[in-house]
Amino acid sequence: MTLVEYGNDILLLDCGGKFPEEEQRGIDLVIPDVTYVVERLSRLRAILITHGHEDHIGGLPYILPQIAAAAPIPVYGSPLALGFIEGKLYEHRQTDLVDLQPVRPGERVTFGSLEAEFIHVTHSIPDTNAIAIHSPVGTIVDTADFKFDPTPVMGEPTDEARLRRLGRDGVLALFSDTVRVEVDGSTPSERVVLDTMDDVIRTARGQVIIATFASNISRIDMALKAAEKYGRKVAVAGRSMEQNARVAMDLGYLDPPEGLLIPLEEALKMPRERRVLVITGSQGEAAAALARIAAGEHPRIRVTTGDVALLSATPIPGNEETVSRTIDNLFRRGAKVIYSTRDRGVHVSGHAGRDELKKMIDLLKPKFVIPIHGEFRHMVLYRELAMETGMKADQVMFPEIGGVLEFTPTTVTAKGRIKSGSILVDRLGDRGTGQVTLRNRENIADDGVVVVTIVVDRETGKLIAGPDLVAKGLKPELQNGALKEAEQELRRTLERRSRGEVQLGHLITRSKETVGKALYRRSKSRPMILPVVTEL
Structure with missing residues (x-):
């Protein structure tokens, strides 16, 4: 600004x-x-x-x-x-x-x-x-x-x-x-990405998943052009991606032929080799579609041998580790992953x-x-x-x-x-309907702080120790058994998750959401939740 x-x-x-x-x-x-x-x-x-x-x-x-x-x-x-x-x-x-x-x-x-x-x-x-x-x-x-x-x-x-x-x-x-x-x-033209996407979709044997920023309408347009050329249908996944695609179509920025861009539910009923999915999560964001797919926790989309995942972005500084983990987990599930280190043409x-x-x-x-x-x-x-x-x-x-x-x-x-x-935005729950707290140096701990400690097996994702919750400055109504209830609820959540290498960002987000909601139900207060995940 x-x-x-x-x-x-x-x-x-x-x-x-x-x-x-x-x-x-x-x-x-x-x-x-x-x-x-x-x-x-x-x-x-x-x-x-x-x-x-x-x-x-x-x-x-x-x-x-x-x-x-x-x-x-x-x-x-x-x-x-x-x-x-x-x-x-x-x-x-x-x-x-x-x-x-x-x-x-x-x-x-x-x-x-x-x-x-x-x-x-x-x-x-x-x-x-x-x-x-x-x-x-x-x-x-x-x-x-x-x-x-x-x-x-x-x-x-x-x-x-x-x-x-x-x-x-x-x-x-x-x-x-x-x-x-x-x-x-000079920076290469966006045409470079179109050529790369065309080649990936042409040669893929299974479904193609393209991850990009939700606002990157030009990448959706490229996917539509290439998919039409090779007889595939396109669907978008991720709430922000779906919303932005609707806006772009309403305003005329995207104008696909009738029947080319279809709902996700319809695309998932088609043979894998006939569909292209454009999704969010190119930065390994914990709540985005790609990280959830990589962790095996997306409610509808799965990847398997023969599928191709193309990350049409380069990691923003600070996101390298989360992106690397997402790529590793996609490989573990049998997908072929194409990303900027392997092919510079996936993103300019x-x-x-x-x-x-x-x-x-x-x-x-x-x-x-x-x-x-x-x-x-x-x-x-x-x-x-x-x-x-x-x-x-x-x-x-x-x-x-x-x-x-x-x-x-x-x-x-x-x-x-x-x-x-x-100013730090601390959101609990869905965008729009969720609870939002703005924190600065002065009020960051007004409602207290809860540190959530978890130890997991790096290879299997199995819970080794914890979760343990330690708190300071909580309201009185959260002192009597509330932490223990939140701890038990988090343990049940973690024990239900899929096995496989830890998707760290996703684990942190799930921990924050589970503990935060449990404590909010008891007191309507929003302590700062700080998850600490150790991998062994």
Whole structure:
């Protein structure tokens, strides 16, 4: 999330969430602290969305209730991004908190003294927009996640002509994606993935399972094209995938021939060699379809010898272990698994390589550049890259979470920090209908903490010791036998699970859900549940 402020006008650019780190077990999502916005709600004009990926829209259901006093809050973005947002907010019963305003590339919208312009760029999802904010001080451009894909599978190439005109008119500051600044050259086109998917489906003997991000509509489109070519039907699995596919079809982004995209129940009645399943879980997420299939715990989908599983993604840093375990368990069940280490064509990044990052600087010719959407090393490398284009070191500013950059027409200055940081989303139960607690440093243990210790056999998944529950700071009504009841309920749950190598993320999630629900039934309180799983 980026906040732009001039006079009495505030705009928010994107509103995402991120996966928790390995040490944040028991946490479902991490979102930004919006205290600064809450304290200035009368000046908030709108939220502007660059595209529909989770790290750009996933925080909305948890942030909107904090700023509900300003409802309905205008939210601007492409029809696809807003369609995804509307589905999320419907689940959380929050559609009344927003006023969704679809925009097309090239549109300009005025918000007091600020004007936002949406500029089409290519990414791994259709209808991504860079956003230029025109102000009395000058124009700043947020590139969004972007690359220069000359042959996108869906939509048009990046609007280089408009970017070039902006550069001629004068750009004060460029806020640039930097995720792939370590990679020389340009990022390959999405066409590479289409060719790989075509080859996999053509040669597969059994069912083909394609795992990707739920919002990656272009991968669903590729699966449809290849499946039709080789006489197969396609079904999607995973609630978020099904929801996003419906949105994309309603809006015309997906337009498969009649009978090609069918319900999952119908596909599972067909011969295995006649079906392609597109599912969630490419990052090994514990609750997603792929991890449950790999663990043998999906209620409907099984894999066996002759089936092919294609992971159309590369692991996000921090997810490598969970993805590796998922792959191992798929192999154990007899499937052929195709993933990025074996075949680079299963996925191409949606982010610009070094040549494309330089190209963006050359097109916009900014006075200053601010590297965003990357780690600290990415910012350092981006500064070196910017200097290769002729910029000076003092024209590159490193942003900090909560850091304030103040611009004049000719200068940029770091002006301290605002209240900021990470808020931990602790969800119990299903999205929308489940209980949600937002935790920060101050309230993280208000309802107490329960540590769940489990020891399992790494090879067989058999329970060796535990579960043992140790608690601190619980409410009085949970002191008398409640922990023992939760412990017994968890033991029954674990003893019922399938045998095989431990699917760690799934085990952690099941432990948290079982214990959390058992304690909530007793007291309606939400202690922090911290599962600790040891494998021997």
